[in-house]
Structure formats: C-alpha cells, structure tokens
Amino acid sequence: MSDRFGLTVFALLVLAARALPAQDELRVLQARRAQLMARVDSLALVVRAQENAARDSNLRIVVHDGAAFMRTTVALEGVGRDALKAATRQARLVLADDTDSLATDLQLSVREYSSDYRVDRRFLGLGGYSLAATPAKFAGAMLAVRFAAVDYSGTTLDWPVARANLTAGIVAAFERAASTRLPAALDGWLNHRVPLRADAAEFWTSLYRALATSSAAVTRRCVGGNLAACRLALAIDSMPTDRLAAWHDESDWQGLAVSAGDPLNRTALYQRMSIDEREQCTKLAKRDACLRMLSLLPPDALRIPVPEVGRAALFHMALERGGPGAFRRLSAGAAPSVAGMLGAAAGESADSLVSAWQRRVMAGRPQSPLPDTTFFLASTVCIVVCGAWAARGKPWT
C-alpha cells in the first residue's frame, strides 16, 4: 500500500516537474499574443488615421466668418462660405458675443461623396433589383461636426447642396455646441439644444393648434388663458411629484394609458397586465383599470406637456426680451429653477415672461374659420377660366 502511495507521489512529482517548463512556455506565448494584439490594434489605428487623412486630403479650402471656420472641398467652397456666414449671423442673434468663443471649439467640415453604384431600375417592376455600376458622380455631401474633441453625428445633404440646407446643418451644430454652456437643469429642459433658428411664419398658429389639441388638460387650460396652468404645463418651476394629477384630467386617462411611454415602458406594462385587464381600460374605459395601467408606467413616461418647440419659443423670447448679455446671464445659471434662469435672462419676472409667451401663443389662434385669400382666389380663378373655356366649346363639331 505504502509502495503504491510512494509511486503515485513520485509520478505526480515527475509530471509537475515536466509541467513547470510548459507553464512557463504558455506564459511566454500569452505575453507574445498580447503583444501581437496590441500591435494589431495600433496598426488598425494607423490605418484608420491614414484613411481619414486620405479622405480629408481634398478638404483644402478653409472658409472663415469671424472665429467660425469650416473646411470644404473645392466644389463646395462657394456654398460653404455663404452657409457659414448665414449660420453665424443667425447664431449671433441669440448667442451674441458667445458665438465666437463657441466657434473656436467647433470644427466643421463638409465634403461631397460619390456613388459608384446605383439601383438598376429596370428590374424594379420584376420584384427585384440589382446594383449597376455607373461612372462616379456626386451623390450627396456630408457635414461633419466635432466640438471640444467630441465627434457629433454628421448631417447628410442632398446633391447639389442647397445653401439653406447647409446653413441649417451648421446652425444645428451651433445649437448642440451652445447647449454645453447651459446649466444642467436648463439643458435637460431644452432637450440638449439651444434653439437658434428663426420661427417659420406659421409657427405660432401651429403651436396654438398643438397646445389646444394636446393630450394634457393643463396645456389646453393654458391656451384658454390660465397663466398658472402655463407655468405648470411648461414645467419651469419643478417637475410635479404626481404628474398625472398635475397635468391631466380624467378625460385624458384612457388615451394616455394607450399611448404614454416608450416601447420599453409599454413592453413592461404588457408583461404586468393581461390583455383582459388592459381592455378594461382601453375598451371599456373603466376608471380604476386606467389608473392601474398608468400607475405601472414610470413617472417619466408622462413627458412635459408643452412640446419642445413650445419651450424653445419661450427660451427664444427670454433672450429676445433680455437683449445683449441675456445668454451669458442664462449660462451663469445662478437661479435654482428654469423659471428663475429664464427670468434672469429676460430681465423680468418669470410670470411676466410666461404671460408674454401665453399672449403670443393665443394670438396665433386662426382668426377666421373661412377659407383664406389664397384658397378663395385660386379657386375663383380656376372656376372662371374653366367657365370661359367651356363657353367657347363646340362639342357638336
């Protein structure tokens, strides 16, 4: 027995002695592998850098407007210069002197890209298609944006590049860059974008329509003339603890229970309630079932009732009323709430600012229910022309 035990120990020792160098070998191989992997990674970086350099090699032109600059290709120099100028002018209206300090950190480049292949449309009708090689032609342009060493998602533009589209892309870059200067509360409230674009002619009418037909009762009360409801709907003081009670009334519940929340929220809700239970609310409009459905959604499933464009309009108004230095006061962010910050920027009380915004929204209500002049004139001209044409007709010939 003892001999057998001794032999076993001996055999194990022999095996261990043989395994030790093998383990060392393994360690060496692993180290070598790690070195090679690092080398592969570094080579991939080099390749990517060289690819970027090759791609950027045609970005020889740099257009300037004040501190703002943009690298472009020869083909896009003219439109790039005009667009940068227009965008900077637009940014300056809101950001004033801060435009230049933002522009120095903003790296813009616009280049065209070509497509060597296109869909061969001859086979579209046969239920399939193939890619046909074509002579290289410009298919579009890409505006790349980098701010403070962070790459932002670029903008793709149709070819030929329209000045207005490129201007909008550059303004959007300024909007995202400027949002980094705002206090966190205000930045979140504005959805990480400082609105710089001018409102379209129909903006206030569209906003009035959106608010008057909103799914939140508080918003509808706001456009009905209730100032306190506007403050609540804009969520400029603080987020209410019970958003459902603060923003919605019972007539909103059923619709909210069907649509509130993102797909993840909805999936979680469906897992926790059976179809029958949900139909008690969605089909039979049972109050308790709707309340239960809504209570299963996370609080942030109920968004700020005034849409982002409405909040942006209030922000714009605060800067307009505040005049020069308003954006700087805003970015100083001394006040604890969004209302305080906007009030400080506008140089007046938040109540007075919101009241001005409310009046502007209410003035956007469509004035006459009758067809507008264009409708009336276009229809009348068409009818008269048709009548005159008919009067000259000779169907019997």
Place this chain on the structure above:
Amino acid sequence: MFRAILYTQWKWARPVLFLAIIAAGWIPLEALRSSPYKELGTYHVPSLYASIAAAGSAYQYLALAVAVVLSISAWQADSARQHVYALSLPIPRWRFVLLRFGAGALLLGIAATAVGLFGGIAAALAPLPPSLHAYPVGLAIRFWLGTLIPFGLIFALLCSSPRRVKIVVAAVVTVIAVDMALAGFGVTDGPQLINWVLRPLYESGSPLTAFLSRWMLVDV
C-alpha cells in the same frame, strides 16, 4: 330659361344629390360618434381632432365624387342626342353653356348647404371641449368652392370639341407612358415629367389649393 335648365339638370342629378346629402349627414355623425376614447360627456381631445381630420378627407372625396358625377350628367343627355336640343334653342351657344354651368354650380350648392347644415347640427349636439369650436359655414364654403374646381375642369373638357378632348387625353397618356418607360429603363431617375407637372399643382395658389388645405368641421 335658367329654371328649365336647372330643372332638367336636377332631374338627371337627383339620385346622386340625395346620396351626397345622406353622406353629408353621415360623415360628421360618424366622426363625432366614433372618436376613440369617447366617454359620455367628454372627448379625448387628440383623438377627436384626429377623427375630425379624417372626416375632412371624407368631405374632400365626397366633393370630388359629386363634382365628377354632376359635370358628366350635365352633358350626357345632350351628347347622346347629338346636341340637337341645345342647338335648336333660340339663345347663343355660350349663354346656354354658362346657364348649364350656373345650374351645376347651384346644384353643388345644395350639397354644400347639406354639409354645413348637418355638420352644424352634429357639432351642436356633441359635447365639444372648450378649446375646440365648430365651423360649419366655413366648411360649407370650402366644400362648395372645392366641388366647383373639378366640376369646372370636367365640364369644360366635356364641353370642348371631341377632337380636343381626344388630343388632351392622348397627350396625357403619352406623357405618362413615355415618362414611365424612361424611368423603367433607367434612363431617368424616376418619373421626371410627371413630377415636373405635378409639383406646381401641390404648391400654394395652384388649382388644387382647395384640396390641399384641411377641411375641418371642428377646429381650434
């Protein structure tokens, strides 16, 4: 003379007009009754607005259908009898055509009045939220002007010489066929000519303006 022409056109178009009046009563009723999430005394406002917007499209289809049928019926009998009756009348041809046009416009006015009347009654009975208001008169005017445009176009086309109608139809068919063929064989990137013709029609101030705006019985 106008009364006689109006009466004959009324006789030809009567069944269609009755159907249009029934539809004019049914559309607002359906829009206000079947709006989703409607409780007894209240509406879910966004759903109601969406339902009314959908009814606006239904009004446009109704306008188009009534206008097409009325314009065709205005010339169908004359065309079948080789225009003998029309030519035997002791009035100039252009006056006769304008009387027909006027009679058609008046009959379309009956459909428009029904749209306004039934829309007004339905909206008055519905418990509309304070932020929304009913505009039956505005809708009736839109409907009337909207029907007059396709009515005028088809009326004028049917009133032209058959040769001219054939030329117009052949030209349109040829343009569409050639454009589709060029796009199909990959010569052009999609139907260019059709887009070139249609694009101005979708801009403000075109004859289609009436159909591009929203026909809302209930709006803000």
